[in-house]
Amino acid sequence: MNILVITGSPRKGGNTEIMADVFAQAARTAGHTVIIKNLSQLKVAPCIACQYCFTHDGECVQKDDMNSILKDLDTADMLVLASPIYWFDISAQTKCFIDRMYAFGRKGFHIQSIAMLLNSGADNVYAAAEAQLKAISSYLKWEIKGIIKAPNMTEKGSIQNSPDLQKVRDFAVSLKESV
Numbered sequence: 001m002n003i004l005v006i007t008g009s010p011r012k013g014g015n016t017e018i019m020a021d022v023f024a025q026a027a028r029t030a031g032h033t034v035i036i037k038n039l040s041q042l043k044v045a046p047c048i049a050c051q052y053c054f055t056h057d058g059e060c061v062q063k064d065d066m067n068s069i070l071k072d073l074d075t076a077d078m079l080v081l082a083s084p085i086y087w088f089d090i091s092a093q094t095k096c097f098i099d100r101m102y103a104f105g106r107k108g109f110h111i112q113s114i115a116m117l118l119n120s121g122a123d124n125v126y127a128a129a130e131a132q133l134k135a136i137s138s139y140l141k142w143e144i145k146g147i148i149k150a151p152n153m154t155e156k157g158s159i160q161n162s163p164d165l166q167k168v169r170d171f172a173v174s175l176k177e178s179v
């Protein structure tokens with residue numbers, strides 16, 4: 001499978017990017033092609049609702065890093081959203097990316113499945129992120145392959161010592177059978 005991973009933490013090298021790197025490494029070993037786009041290093045502005053994309057074959061009027069991400073999205077079979085929990089939901093950066101996927105709202109998506117890698121300072125803070133993922137997937141008819149959660153990430157890099165990192169590896173390897 002071609003897998004596109006979007007990381008939505010502004011903190012470079014933080015728990016979210018570590019989760020995504022571990023996922024990508026295991027998925028590549030399992031035979032998949034993985035592209036990671038770290039929003040911490042890219043400029044993806046909010047959608048401006050102009051609907052230029054609806055009459056321009058999914059091209060966005062805004063010229064920022066979302067243009068190259070849309071090219072990756074157009075060939076990806078699976079999307080993996082990696083996000084920290086901010087105020088009981090996904091981060092604003094992750095939401096900005098999701099909003100900009102509106103560009104393919106009329107043209108349609110190549111993506112057929114999705115997964116989420118979430119992490120947070122506390123536990124039991126994932127309800128909003130999960131509800132949104134389920135609603136989007138239901139609307140777009142994407143299969144949810146998995147939602148991996150890593151709570152109790154109190155410091156930058158906490159995840160390095162967490163057993164949840166193994167859950168990420170196991171999840172990536174489990175995708176082998178569902179190519």
Ligand SMILES: Cc1cc2nc3c(=O)[nH]c(=O)nc-3n(C[C@H](O)[C@H](O)[C@H](O)COP(=O)(O)O)c2cc1C
Binds near residue numbers: 154
């Ligand atoms: C603005 C902000 C809001 C946060 N809100 C929550 C929250 O609602 N619940 C929670 O458990 N952790 C919250 N956290 C903690 C982060 O989810 C946690 O530290 C996470 O591991 C950060 O990921 P990163 O290292 O990739 O940046 C928040 C952190 C920040 C900076």
